[in-house]
Amino acid sequence: YQGHFSWEKYLKETGAIAAPSSCFRQSLTPPLNEFKAGMKLEAQDPRNTTSTCIATVVGLTGSRLRLRLDGSDNKNDFWRLVDSSEIQPIGNCEKNGGMLQPPLGFRLNASSWPMFLLKTLNGAEMAPSRIFHKQEPPAPEQNSFQVGMKLEAVDRKNPHFICPATVGALRGVEVLVTFDGWRGAFDYYCRYDSRDIFPVGWCTLTGDNLQPPGTKALRLQLGWAKRAGWLEDAMAGPGRPVTGPGRTRGRLPANWTQRIALQQAQ
Numbered sequence: 299y300q301g302h303f304s305w306e307k308y309l310k311e312t313g314a315i316a317a318p319s320s321c322f323r324q325s326l327t328p329p330l331n332e333f334k335a336g337m338k339l340e341a342q343d344p345r346n347t348t349s350t351c352i353a354t355v356v357g358l359t360g361s362r363l364r365l366r367l368d369g370s371d372n373k374n375d376f377w378r379l380v381d382s383s384e385i386q387p388i389g390n391c392e393k394n395g396g397m398l399q400p401p402l403g404f405r406l407n408a409s410s411w412p413m414f415l416l417k418t419l420n421g422a423e424m425a426p427s428r429i430f431h432k433q434e435p436p437a438p439e440q441n442s443f444q445v446g447m448k449l450e451a452v453d454r455k456n457p458h459f460i461c462p463a464t465v466g467a468l469r470g471v472e473v474l475v476t477f478d479g480w481r482g483a484f485d486y487y488c489r490y491d492s493r494d495i496f497p498v499g500w501c502t503l504t505g506d507n508l509q510p511p512g513t514k515a516l517r518l519q520l521g522w523a524k525r526a527g528w529l530e531d532a533m534a535g536p537g538r539p540v541t542g543p544g545r546t547r548g549r550l551p552a553n554w555t556q557r558i559a560l561q562q563a564q
């Protein structure tokens with residue numbers, strides 16, 4: 299796909315369908331990003347979620363901010379949607395009777411935190427409260443994803459990447475996110491209302507950079523077919539139904555042979 303990946307072509311080739319936007323906890327029109335690099339705000343420490351810390355915007359990508367906790371190192375940057383409830387204007391914590399905390403792995407001695415806080419906020423550009431979004435979009439009432447549906451998802455091991463993905467399995471309120479063209483190493487389960495998953499076309503709308511799928515396409519297609527209980531039945535061939543525990547529900551998608559043939563031809 300060298301550089302430009304087209305969902306339209308890809309969905310045709312894979313015979314897959316995109317998960318409808320009503321499945322996601324995302325706004326239909328992506329939230330406006332009016333933040334600027336250098337602005338400071340309050341954020342929950344991702345490694346210690348009971349702490350509210352000072353963070354600096356060190357980058358912007360689509361509707362997301364790349365954040366770094368003041369007093370931390372540059373190895374633990376994290377990304378948040380501009381409408382995340384985990385970011386707030388400076389002053390919010392105190393207003394609610396809380397106290398700003400040093401980040402996990404604070405570079406200095408804990409006793410120097412009050413002075414550090416003073417210095418880091420002195421003369422800082424604070425993100426104005428009007429550019430924060432009042433609330434997160436509401437969660438859909440239930441998990442309405444289906445196995446095989448396509449989506450865009452944050453690669454949690456490389457959270458600056460948003461990548462084409464497929465629903466690999468469902469488990470109650472959870473969804474298994476599998477990355478197209480990559481082996482299982484990046485897969486994860488998340489709640490259906492996770493803020494890390496987006497409808498097809500999200501990155502185009504926000505101007506974020508969607509990674510192209512990896513090259514292990516065949517494995518991936520077989521991967522989810524197997525998890526859905528389809529593969530054993532397919533291999534048994536017609537007239538030799540595989541029975542036994544867990545395999546009785548197996549049913550191949552109508553176009554599975556075309557899907558696999560197409561993947562092999564690439």
Ligand code: MLZ
Nearest residue numbers: 453456459461477480484
């Ligand atoms: N440098 C990494 C990127 C992997 C990204 C996968 N995204 C699903 C690697 O090649 O392992």
